[in-house]
C-alpha cells in the first residue's frame with residue numbers, strides 16, 4: 664500500500680515573484696530591477712546596464728558628503744536645484 668501524494672500540485676504554494684511598485688513612474692517591476700533612494704526612501708526602477716529595462720527612474724549618484732548611493736529622479740532634480748542655489752549637491756552618474 665503505497666499511496667504517495669505524488670499528484671499534488673503546488674497550486675497556491677508556488678512562490679510568485681513579488682512585484683514592487685515604482686514610486687516614480689508607478690509601474691511594477693521585480694525587486695532586482697529596483698533600488699531605494701538614499702534621500703527619500705522611495706523604491707524606483709534602476710537599470711545600471713541600461714539594457715534590460717531601457718529606462719531608469721533614478722540613477723546612481725555621487726555627492727560630496729557620502730559618496731555613491733542611489734537617488735530617484737525627483738530627488739536628483741532637487742539636488743540640481745539645490746546645487747544652483749549653493750546648497751548640498753549630488754550628481755547623477757549616467
Ligand SMILES: [Zn+2]
Pocket residue numbers: 685686687688689690707708719720
Ligand atoms: Zn519607474
Ligand SMILES: [Zn+2]
Pocket residue numbers: 700701702703704705734735736737738
Ligand atoms: Zn528620492
